[in-house]
Amino acid sequence: MEVNIPSRLVIASRESRLALWQAEHVRDRLSQLYPQCSVEILGMTTRGDQILDRTLSKVGGKGLFVKELEVAMAEGRADLAVHSLKDVPMELPDGFALAAVLEREDPRDAFVSNDYASLADLPAGAIVGTSSLRRQSLIAARYPHLVIKPLRGNLDTRLGKLDRGDYAAIILAAAGLKRLGLPQRIRALLDPDDSLPAAGQGAMAIEIAERTDGVDMIALLAPLNHVVTSQAVTAERRVSKVFGGSCQVPLAAHATIENGTMHLRAMVATPDGKRVASAEVHGPATDATQLGDQVSDKLREQDAVAILQSCLAEADGADD
Numbered sequence: 001m002e003v004n005i006p007s008r009l010v011i012a013s014r015e016s017r018l019a020l021w022q023a024e025h026v027r028d029r030l031s032q033l034y035p036q037c038s039v040e041i042l043g044m045t046t047r048g049d050q051i052l053d054r055t056l057s058k059v060g061g062k063g064l065f066v067k068e069l070e071v072a073m074a075e076g077r078a079d080l081a082v083h084s085l086k087d088v089p090m091e092l093p094d095g096f097a098l099a100a101v102l103e104r105e106d107p108r109d110a111f112v113s114n115d116y117a118s119l120a121d122l123p124a125g126a127i128v129g130t131s132s133l134r135r136q137s138l139i140a141a142r143y144p145h146l147v148i149k150p151l152r153g154n155l156d157t158r159l160g161k162l163d164r165g166d167y168a169a170i171i172l173a174a175a176g177l178k179r180l181g182l183p184q185r186i187r188a189l190l191d192p193d194d195s196l197p198a199a200g201q202g203a204m205a206i207e208i209a210e211r212t213d214g215v216d217m218i219a220l221l222a223p224l225n226h227v228v229t230s231q232a233v234t235a236e237r238r239v240s241k242v243f244g245g246s247c248q249v250p251l252a253a254h255a256t257i258e259n260g261t262m263h264l265r266a267m268v269a270t271p272d273g274k275r276v277a278s279a280e281v282h283g284p285a286t287d288a289t290q291l292g293d294q295v296s297d298k299l300r301e302q303d304a305v306a307i308l309q310s311c312l313a314e315a316d317g318a319d320d
């Protein structure tokens with residue numbers, strides 16, 4: 001099929017170093033694919049970047065990071081937006097779609113500390129920084145002697161707070177540290193068996209808006225889509241959607257695919273880690289959505305709904 005290539009493409013991006021790295025990565029790949037097209041980045045600050053003092057779930061959740069970028073696309077100021085998939089709501093507003101999911105970086109959580117080598121090394125009372133309810137729940141369950149304190153801001157801000165001595169250790173996504181050239185800050189990678197990653201963690205997605213000028217953005221971006229990652233995150237995000245798709249509950253969903261067979265694991269828990277439901281399924285990767293539904297059914301059989309309701313009663317913010 002002949003793809004109609006526009007002479008200019010504008011990528012809307014948040015202005016954090018990670019967001020810009022991701023936008024630049026997409027820009028470079030598009031420039032290489034379409035040398036005749038000039039690809040530019042439009043940097044913008046979102047509400048999610050501005051609100052640093054309150055927990056995100058209380059003020060609107062994941063959508064806060066993508067809304068301004070969507071407005072820029074709707075107004076024709078941008079053609080695409082690059083996101084960390086983990087921050088993209090399960091349902092996009094009418095007229096928007098995910099056009100491509102890029103090959104996933106390391107999906108694991110990373111233990112970062114200047115003084116300790118792993119969570120197991122931390123002494124009683126040590127302060128661990130994370131604003132992810134999923135990470136909090138895991139730490140509370142396995143290391144009840146540790147103290148969890150909220151940690152927000154972009155990656156550099158979070159690392160700065162660690163270096164200032166506000167925390168003994170912090171937990172971050174390995175993907176962000178690797179992309180920013182900071183893999184040496186990772187003291188230990190958490191085993192997915194212990195710390196099951198959030199849906200979409202480590203994957204980037206490209207969002208587009210419906211348009212009327214005949215440019216087929218999905219065809220244009222198709223070479224950037226990584227089919228295996230796309231199948232994995234389809235299953236993971238299905239689980240999030242089934243259980244409310246917010247960041248107000250500790251929820252993990254992680255799929256791996258080998259030779260076309262998907263292994264999907266999912267978990268919901270209370271923030272104190274005292275009640276946990278976890279389940280796994282296997283099946284053809286092409287049945288991603290059904291596998292997401294199947295693992296969700298298994299979680300329900302383990303009282304996942306009651307666990308989630310007790311979380312929503314507390315609803316005390318997060319940013320996974």
Ligand SMILES: NCc1[nH]cc(CCC(=O)O)c1CC(=O)O
Pocket residue numbers: 084085086087171172173174175176200201202203204319320
């Ligand atoms: N919630 C913020 C966020 N969104 C995406 C990443 C990291 C990169 C990724 O998962 O792709 C992070 C930081 C973190 O969780 O430490």
